[in-house]
Amino acid sequence: MNKLVLGVDVGGTKIATAVVTGEGKVISRGYGSTSAQAGRRVVIDNIFATIDKAISSSNVALSQLSGIGIAAAGIIDSKNGKVIFSPNLPGWREVPLGDTVHQRFNIPTYLGNDASLAALGEWRFGVKKQVANLIYITVSTGIGGGIICNGELYTGVLGAAGEIGHMTIDVNGPRCNCGNIGCWETLASGTALAKEAVRQIKEGASTSILEFAGGDLAKVDAKVVFEAAKQGDKLANQLISRLGYYLGVGLTNLVNIFNPELILIGGGVAKMGNLLFEPAIKVVKERAFATSATSVQIKPALLGDDSSILGAVAFVLDNLAEGSTIHGG
Numbered sequence: 001m002n003k004l005v006l007g008v009d010v011g012g013t014k015i016a017t018a019v020v021t022g023e024g025k026v027i028s029r030g031y032g033s034t035s036a037q038a039g040r041r042v043v044i045d046n047i048f049a050t051i052d053k054a055i056s057s058s059n060v061a062l063s064q065l066s067g068i069g070i071a072a073a074g075i076i077d078s079k080n081g082k083v084i085f086s087p088n089l090p091g092w093r094e095v096p097l098g099d100t101v102h103q104r105f106n107i108p109t110y111l112g113n114d115a116s117l118a119a120l121g122e123w124r125f126g127v128k129k130q131v132a133n134l135i136y137i138t139v140s141t142g143i144g145g146g147i148i149c150n151g152e153l154y155t156g157v158l159g160a161a162g163e164i165g166h167m168t169i170d171v172n173g174p175r176c177n178c179g180n181i182g183c184w185e186t187l188a189s190g191t192a193l194a195k196e197a198v199r200q201i202k203e204g205a206s207t208s209i210l211e212f213a214g215g216d217l218a219k220v221d222a223k224v225v226f227e228a229a230k231q232g233d234k235l236a237n238q239l240i241s242r243l244g245y246y247l248g249v250g251l252t253n254l255v256n257i258f259n260p261e262l263i264l265i266g267g268g269v270a271k272m273g274n275l276l277f278e279p280a281i282k283v284v285k286e287r288a289f290a291t292s293a294t295s296v297q298i299k300p301a302l303l304g305d306d307s308s309i310l311g312a313v314a315f316v317l318d319n320l321a322e323g324s325t326i327h328g329g
């Protein structure tokens with residue numbers, strides 16, 4: 001019998017839910033606000049309500065669901081279904097989210113890191129497990145990722161592996177939100193792109209980027225720089241090319257360490273397409289060991305905004321298949 005699973009993606013501003021078949025087909029969806037600033041109780045109520053929305057807009061009864069999978073940013077203890085710490089959810093420390101959701105809906109519930117689960121989703125439902133070694137990267141305000149190694153999600157001892165956005169790329173680089181210096185995401189994320197654009201505009205660079213932001217320096221973001229680049233703005237193109245360069249430096253490290261067959265790049269910044277991919281791939285070809293560089297394909301991710309939600313579903317299916325009792329309840 002075809003299993004039905006409910007996937008949840010808890011973001012900093014939005015919650016997305018979906019009822020999904022065992023083959024990864026979305027049957028119904030729910031959307032809600034996270035209201036993270038309103039505190040933990042409100043966020044949890046919003047998660048409940050958004051789960052209810054996806055169920056009520058499907059023709060599926062709660063009792064027909066095999067499980068609930070939740071993807072959340074931050075340090076997640078998957079074994080115990082706990083959010084240890086989340087940058088998206090202020091004040092959350094050691095929150096037993098798996099337990100809480102399990103108690104409300106009374107079906108097996110599993111919790112994981114959103115970027116790691118996204119890798120799992122892309123692998124299972126995107127490339128349909130056609131490769132055994134895959135790295136998924138999401139480039140947006142920061143850089144996150146997940147690693148499929150020899151046909152399994154690589155988790156590390158505590159489940160905290162895959163924080164690739166925080167590998168040091170420049171020992172003298174900018175300070176990162178994590179406290180370290182010169183992390184990959186301080187140089188190759190959408191935030192890094194916007195910061196560099198603002199810096200150069202303030203220094204009097206000749207560019208139309210500010211016009212695309214309606215003259216408001218505070219509104220200069222990666223999207224605005226991309227719009228200017230598409231209209232031929234020279235600085236915008238240079239900045240994206242520089243971003244691609246730094247992206248390529250980090251990719252080179254990953255290619256040398258993991259020798260993956262496939263690297264999939266998702267997240268808002270990946271929508272820049274070839275403007276970003278070409279310089280990044282060029283750096284990998286120049287810098288990585290030739291055998292690894294020639295055997296890897298670097299491509300846009302396949303599942304768009306659904307990678308984490310489908311990854312959460314894949315995580316439930318894997319746990320059920322293993323007969324795991326991990327559900328925090």
Ligand SMILES: [Zn+2]
Nearest residue numbers: 166176178183
């Ligand atoms: Zn960092």
